[in-house]
Amino acid sequence: MTRVLGLAAIHNGHLxxxxxxxxxxxxxxxxxxxEDDLACLERELDEEMPGLRxxxxxxxxxxxxxxxxxxxPHSGKQAEVIVYLGETTSMPVLTSREILxxxxxxxxEEFELSEITRKIVQHLRQLSLxxx
Numbered sequence: 001m002t003r004v005l006g007l008a009a010i011h012n013g014h015l016x017x018x019x020x021x022x023x024x025x026x027x028x029x030x031x032x033x034x035e036d037d038l039a040c041l042e043r044e045l046d047e048e049m050p051g052l053r054x055x056x057x058x059x060x061x062x063x064x065x066x067x068x069x070x071x072x073p074h075s076g077k078q079a080e081v082i083v084y085l086g087e088t089t090s091m092p093v094l095t096s097r098e099i100l101x102x103x104x105x106x107x108x109e110e111f112e113l114s115e116i117t118r119k120i121v122q123h124l125r126q127l128s129l130x131x132x
Contacts, residue, residue, distance in 0.1 A: 002072065002079040004030050005040045008065055008124060009052065011088040014104040015121070015130045017111060018048065021100070023073040024111040026083065026120065027052070037082060048099055055088040062086050066123065070116035081116050085129070106131045 006028035009016040017024045029044040031037070038059045045053050056062070062084040072079045091104045105111070108121045108130070124130045 001069075002030060002075075002077055004028060004079050004081045005037055005044065006081045006083045006120070007041060007045065007062075008083050008085045008120060008129075009056065009088050010085070010124075010129055011055075011091045011104065013130050014091065014106050015108050015124065016049075016052075016088075016102060016104055017108055017113070017117070018099040019101040019111075021074060022112060023114045023117075024108070025073075025114050025117050026081075027099075027102075028081070028083075037084075041084060049102065051092045052088070055090050055092050056086040059084075065120070068116050068119045068123070070114070070119060072116075073114040079116065081120070083120055 006026040008026055016027065018027050027045060027048050028041060031040040042059055065083040065085040068081045068083060
């Protein structure tokens with residue numbers, strides 16, 4: 001099973017989602033050899049979302065949201081996504097080197113979400129963290 005780190009970045013009830021190919025997911029990615037969770041998240045955010053980290057608390061102070069399992073949209077492999085929650089101080093304009101598009105939304109269900117991202121969104125709704 002592939003292990004992936006993700007960030008649920010939230011600002012005033014809006015969630016940041018990213019489009020890779022034709023599916024929307026959270027920012028994040030796979031750990032590299034000898035890389036811990038926070039090092040992976042830091043590297044992935046710097047690669048995918050330059051500028052986002054400056055709007056977040058220090059990564060070592062992010063809250064662990066949980067672990068979510070499902071099928072990845074492009075490879076069809078099983079993955080476990082470890083998700084951290086980060087309340088942002090603003091909604092930065094995003095420029096990405098690795099993703100096709102990124103949006104802040106209070107209605108992520110309107111997008112073509114991956115199976116795992118749908119589970120994460122449901123959990124965030126249960127906690128009343130998005131869409132208010």
